[in-house]
Amino acid sequence: MDIIAGFGTLFSSTESLLFVVLGSVLGLLVGAIPGLTAAAAIAMLMPVTFYLEPLSALAFIYTLSKTASFGGSIPAILFNTPGTAAAAATQIEGYPLTRQGKQGKALKIAVIASAIGDTFSELLLIFGAVYIAIYTARIGAPEYFAVYGCAFIIVGSVIGASVVKGLISTLFGILVATVGLDPITALPRYDFGILELSSGLNLIPVLLGIFVISEVLVQAEQRVFGQMTAVAPRSPDPADSRVSWPELRRCLPTIARSTSFGVVIGMLPGVGAAVACFVGYAEAKRASKTPEIWGKGAIEGVAASEAANNSVSGANLIPLLTLGVPGSTAAAMLMGVFMIHGIHIGPQVFITSRDLIYGLFAAGLVSIALYTLIGYFGSNLIGRMVSFVPIQIIYPIIFVTAFISAYAVNSSLFDVLVASVFGIIGYLMRRFDFSLPAFIIAFILGGGAEVALRRTLLMSDAGILILLERPIALIFLAIGLAVVILRLSRPLRIGNGGRASVS
Amino acid sequence: MAAKADVLVGLCVAAVGVAFFIGAETIAVEAAAARDVGSRFVPRLASALIAVLALLLVVNGLRERARGPWLDAGALGVAAVRVLPLAVAALVFVPMVHLAGYTVATILATLAALLLFGNRRWWVLLAVPIGLALLIDHLFFDTMQLYRPEGLLPGLIAG
Numbered sequence: 001m002d003i004i005a006g007f008g009t010l011f012s013s014t015e016s017l018l019f020v021v022l023g024s025v026l027g028l029l030v031g032a033i034p035g036l037t038a039a040a041a042i043a044m045l046m047p048v049t050f051y052l053e054p055l056s057a058l059a060f061i062y063t064l065s066k067t068a069s070f071g072g073s074i075p076a077i078l079f080n081t082p083g084t085a086a087a088a089a090t091q092i093e094g095y096p097l098t099r100q101g102k103q104g105k106a107l108k109i110a111v112i113a114s115a116i117g118d119t120f121s122e123l124l125l126i127f128g129a130v131y132i133a134i135y136t137a138r139i140g141a142p143e144y145f146a147v148y149g150c151a152f153i154i155v156g157s158v159i160g161a162s163v164v165k166g167l168i169s170t171l172f173g174i175l176v177a178t179v180g181l182d183p184i185t186a187l188p189r190y191d192f193g194i195l196e197l198s199s200g201l202n203l204i205p206v207l208l209g210i211f212v213i214s215e216v217l218v219q220a221e222q223r224v225f226g227q228m229t230a231v232a233p234r235s236p237d238p239a240d241s242r243v244s245w246p247e248l249r250r251c252l253p254t255i256a257r258s259t260s261f262g263v264v265i266g267m268l269p270g271v272g273a274a275v276a277c278f279v280g281y282a283e284a285k286r287a288s289k290t291p292e293i294w295g296k297g298a299i300e301g302v303a304a305s306e307a308a309n310n311s312v313s314g315a316n317l318i319p320l321l322t323l324g325v326p327g328s329t330a331a332a333m334l335m336g337v338f339m340i341h342g343i344h345i346g347p348q349v350f351i352t353s354r355d356l357i358y359g360l361f362a363a364g365l366v367s368i369a370l371y372t373l374i375g376y377f378g379s380n381l382i383g384r385m386v387s388f389v390p391i392q393i394i395y396p397i398i399f400v401t402a403f404i405s406a407y408a409v410n411s412s413l414f415d416v417l418v419a420s421v422f423g424i425i426g427y428l429m430r431r432f433d434f435s436l437p438a439f440i441i442a443f444i445l446g447g448g449a450e451v452a453l454r455r456t457l458l459m460s461d462a463g464i465l466i467l468l469e470r471p472i473a474l475i476f477l478a479i480g481l482a483v484v485i486l487r488l489s490r491p492l493r494i495g496n497g498g499r500a501s502v503s
Numbered sequence: 504m505a506a507k508a509d510v511l512v513g514l515c516v517a518a519v520g521v522a523f524f525i526g527a528e529t530i531a532v533e534a535a536a537a538r539d540v541g542s543r544f545v546p547r548l549a550s551a552l553i554a555v556l557a558l559l560l561v562v563n564g565l566r567e568r569a570r571g572p573w574l575d576a577g578a579l580g581v582a583a584v585r586v587l588p589l590a591v592a593a594l595v596f597v598p599m600v601h602l603a604g605y606t607v608a609t610i611l612a613t614l615a616a617l618l619l620f621g622n623r624r625w626w627v628l629l630a631v632p633i634g635l636a637l638l639i640d641h642l643f644f645d646t647m648q649l650y651r652p653e654g655l656l657p658g659l660i661a662g
Binding site for chain 1: 652
């Protein structure tokens with residue numbers, strides 16, 4: 001069993017284990033601090049991964065993003081302020097439970113549902129991805145272009161309040177990716193005679209600008225600090241601080257249903273945990289026999305949204321590892337870490353870097369165990385700690401740390417300037433509801449998509465119509481089309497600032 | 504419902520698309536660019552689509568008789584006071600490093616950011632910038648052995 005060998009690889013490296021623990025704890029804290037996104041934290045920490053072994057670097061980033069997803073539920077339940085967009089649905093039922101003094105119960109069902117959803121998703125990744133990879137290893141340029149096209153259509157049209165703005169964000173990402181040398185002819189494009197631009201824009205400075213500096217600018221504008229001070233008193237009844245077996249049994253079908261939604265959503269590029277939590281919540285409410293108690297503190301509601309958003313995490317890696325297409329911002333950043341360490345991502349990674357990949361999967365499982373333990377016994381404490389974090393001091397520190405993180409990539413001040421410029425672009429995009437995840441995923445995939453498109457067009461006299469002769473390409477295009485139709489028939493709004501709603 | 508601001512945003516984005524499309528004309532084309540799928544192909548395609556979609560945003564706004572103000576004066580004022588100085592601080596950081604060196608630029612940028620985030624306690628304004636600059640210095644320049652940009656001023660002062 002490859003996963004057992006993966007545990008062997010992980011446990012044979014003290015450094016890797018240390019970074020799994022560090023990533024898990026840091027992820028919980030990052031997730032629990034409202035406004036501080038996992039994407040921003042990962043972008044700032046990415047330069048550190050240059051100096052680590054590949055497994056330590058990947059495990060650190062992966063576990064951080066995984067646990068941040070659960071961490072976001074803590075302030076959502078305790079303070080009615082979701083730590084991440086993915087926990088926005090958790091607060092609907094979680095906070096009323098806290099107001100009834102049942103925060104212990106809400107936090108415990110959140111961690112149980114998260115762990116179940118996440119474990120199922122991780123197992124699907126471990127045992128399913130390799131079989132998909134065997135199949136995807138055989139596909140050619142037209143199919144790859146269809147995959148990229150499908151990803152662009154989905155990220156462009158699903159995320160954000162406006163389909164048009166989402167598509168503009170995607171196209172802008174593709175356009176920015178063309179800066180530098182043409183991947184086929186090596187001719188310079190949009191370099192304006194600047195030497196540093198001739199090799200293209202580095203991923204990390206762009207990430208830092210788009211996710212970190214723009215976030216600091218938004219926080220400076222909103223200045224919503226210090227809203228997490230009122231913690232409701234805990235009920236004296238011990239039954240209100242634990243989840244009983246009948247309660248858990250009642251939640252299990254909801255958790256199972258939400259997990260399946262989360263896994264499917266996780267496999268779609270760009271849709272992500274923020275959508276999954278609302279879909280899981282809305283479907284659980286629709287299926288409930290007692291819808292009248294929803295909105296007043298139904299623990300099934302907490303279980304539904306948490307199972308859904310955490311089950312996205314493992315499934316997100318399936319398109320990344322089998323097709324080289326990141327399913328989310330966190331997966332895109334993980335792809336960046338693979339690139340930093342010279343590992344070419346795609347189906348062949350299961351052959352070329354088998355030990356590393358299964359070591360990473362093992363790190364994911366260890367991380368689930370860690371956040372389950374810490375979350376079950378320490379969520380309340382983490383929540384109270386986070387309420388004392390001086391946000392107005394943290395953001396200036398993040399602002400300046402982003403500069404040194406950008407500089408650390410190549411010891412280049414030009415990269416710092418790139419981060420600053422993209423920080424301002426990112427702020428304007430957030431301000432006018434353009435989609436940052438769509439931009440960044442398109443920026444990362446732009447080069448590969450361009451090569452696939454141009455090769456496809458050169459392959460056949462039929463031009464782009466060659467896609468109609470390829471069944472796999474047609475399947476991917478059909479998926480993209482179906483998602484767009486669903487999107488247009490069910491209006492969905494996900495704000496970049498973390499507020500989300502389904503109408 | 505489209506907002507009036509979207510009409511203006513659409514016009515700006517369309518201008519960006521057109522600028523990139525025109526800029527694509529300056530890209531050199533290889534001699535044997537088959538079926539027009541050379542170096543200019545994707546930049547032209549993406550920028551043209553951006554311009555078209557942006558115009559769609561404008562048309563949508565005009566057709567739906569978009570509501571709200573063209574420009575929200577209140578929000579613009581807040582952005583001018585809170586965001587613009589921070590954006591300027593981000594842009595002048597690199598020139599400041601060239602002038603005064605990384606450590607001094609870090610201290611000044613942290614101080615500016617702390618003030619813009621509403622911090623007024625003197626010990627915070629003193630301890631955080633100096634502490635952060637020393638930490639960055641130790642972690643990135645001493646431990647990770649990155650090249651430390653010294654700037655012009657320290658050299659001039661030292662004679």
